[in-house]
Amino acid sequence: MSWLTSLPAVALVVGGLLVAFLAAALARIGVRALVPVGEQDRVPQIATPLMPTLGAAFAIFAALSLASEAGYLRAAEGLVSDEAASASRLAWAATSPQVQSEPIDAALLDYLQTTRAREWQGTAAASGDDPATARAIARLERSVRAEAARPEVGTATDTELVVSLDGVTSSRRARVAAAGHEVPGLYVVTLMVSGLALIVNSGALVFRSSLRTSLLVVGVASVVGLSLALLFALSAPWRGPFIVSGHPLDAIIGDLKSGFFGGRS
Template identity: 85%
Template sequence: MTWLTSLPAVVLVVGWLVLALLVAAAARVGVRALVPPGERDRVPQIATPLMPTLGASFAIFAALTLASEAGYLRAAEGLVSDEAAAASRLAWAATSPRVHSEPIHTALLDYLRATRAEEWKADAAASGDDPATARTIARLERTVRAEAARPEVGTPTGTELVASMDGVTSSRRARIAAASREVPPLYVVTLVVTGLALIVNSGALVFRSSLRTSLLIVGVASVVGLSLALLFALSAPWNGPLLVSGHPLDAIIGNLSSGFFGPD
């Protein structure tokens, strides 16, 4: 489903709306073509009682799914903020007395830039195996641990440096784990089938109506189409149209570049 969730928002909205409207039109024409003339009076009798059930089923599935995906997007934003906070702690820890802060700040800046350039892409975001980012974080680890091991630094400061570095790597791992998560395909299939069944049932109700009267089902089709478009837009915060914001990390990059974390 990655190819679908990575489409631009406009393509998702237009695509699902067109599909929903085509299904509505096909349902109206299909009932006329498939139902024998002698049984057409029974179609409204069957379709009408089904509308509340299908409508409630789609509404429940859509509400639960969209609420879950919106919560996941907020959680993803929180993970990025936690990673930025960990990077800030490391940058400040590097300014402790007798610590050579410049190598740490340079390595941290390279890592954050590589993260924003490479790990905000679909494949690298979920796997965490981008070579450029791996090299920069390995260099950052070696730089921090080498500085923490210097006798002049002292145990408390060395411990703070290592703990801050561990916070950066732990936050990155949490972000990568979150980026690899996907909506269960069966859940999506159930929601799509429920929505399309609701549209088909609506089309069956108006198969005898005039074309103008039949336009009433456009509202049902539009709601279903927009709901499905929103679902796919929300379900991929690292490679979809609604990308998780990297602003917290960009702020740390700006602070490191400007010397904000340097000595007074």
Template identity: 35%
Template sequence: MSWLTSLPVWAILFLSLLVVGSVSSASYLLLHKKTGEHRERTGMAAAAYMTALGSLFAILTGFLINSEYATLRQAQSLVGKEAAAASRLAWATEALPSVDTALVQQRLGVYLSDSEQSDFKAFGTDKAQNAQTSPGFGSLRELQSVSFTIASRSYVASATSNAMEASMADLTDARRELLSIADSEMPIELLLLSAIAGFALIINALFVSLRSGGNTVYVAVGIILIVALDLALIVGISAPFRGPFVVDAGPVQTMATEVQSGVYLPWVGPSRVIESSAKTCTADASSCVRIAPDEPIQLAALLRIGKDADASGLDDLRGFQLAIDYLDGKFDGEDGRLLGHDVAHWEVDDECSPEGG
């Protein structure tokens, strides 16, 4: 049924009107031919069932529309919940040392971007479980690993640790619930039952129209339109991640942009953002460094590390090396990656003199 729910609104509406209209026309021609002199009697019998059939159709379609619309609203609410959890996580990291803050927020920005670009597409496929292998899923695992590792460290205050862990729990819960919604489908049996009730109501109305004639034909036409529109609406809202009525990923997209712009970094703040557009480089070429995708980011430190250096120079050197090691969120003796690039680094002795420095 996924092919049907993936159609645009005009196609679903046209298909519904075509099917209902065709069945109604064929039924009218058949009834007109078969009833003959019995129209009066069959028409009176049909009139007695109009209320019952109309009520049955209204109850079934009303239940389905309410159920599917509630699912759509729930999915939209979960997207907002995911964005809110990401915001709380970003704010919680402000109390961390700057290197930890930057690391968590970098992972958070990558996850939000991957989620908006890949997860929502995966949710809209025939197999929503594909989201478990999407880039967003991998980014979430990295974010979880980094966040829980940092939150468990002894120098992190318990309030900050608890806030980070609670935010991560809300973030993963929201994604899990979205996946569950995307993987579920409307009960096809209820849709078929609603369609049968609708066609029964139409045929009943045609019996009455054949008996009474005149303007009663407009009543039958109106019922045909109502049945077609109700069935089209049910199909249209039954898939929150594909088709004409889908969940808006705007909150996640906005949050991704804010995190990647540095809004939640204490040294940048909400009143400023990190400019990263081409216009910035055009306006001031000295403010930009262009690095190809396969090139490393080059870092150098001018330090007092010669023969006569004291401990402070060696401390600076070790801090520089540890910072590069920790770019991947762990001290493992291997250089981490910065913004998706390898890091090439040099430590130069300034010789504590104008010539060296």
């Protein structure tokens, strides 16, 4: 399913609409071809009562699926904010008396720039095994723990440094885990089946109508196609059309470069 969620937004929208329109056209043609002439009068009698039920079912499934994936996107943005907050706490902890902040600031800046460049999008975001990022994390760990181990730093300060460092690495682990999220297959199957059933039923209602009148089904097909496209677009915040913003981390990078944490800005 990851290949589908990685498509551009335009491809998802066009593909969803094409599938929906094709289903509507095949439904109209299929009813004419498959239903015996003597029974065709019964088709509207059967299809009409089903429309409210199928419409409600699709609306419920779409609302549940889209709300779940939209909530996941908000949670992903929260993880990035948490990582930026942890990086900020570490940068401020490095300004404590007796702490040599330059090695920590340099290692933290290298880590943030590397993770933004190397593991923010695509498969690298979910794997978490980029060599350059691993080296940057190791450098940051060594720099912070070396300062925390110095006797003149003091217990309170070394605890603050280590706890802040753990916050950065824990936030990264949570982000990497979240980047591996995929929309549950049952969501997709249920939504597609209910949407196609709604489209087919709509096509059955107008199978005897003129082509111009049958275009009324386009509205139903458009809603179904766009709903599916939106679901796929929302479900992969590090691979799909809606990439989670890295602005919170970029702001910390800018502050480190300007010397803000050291009071030199």
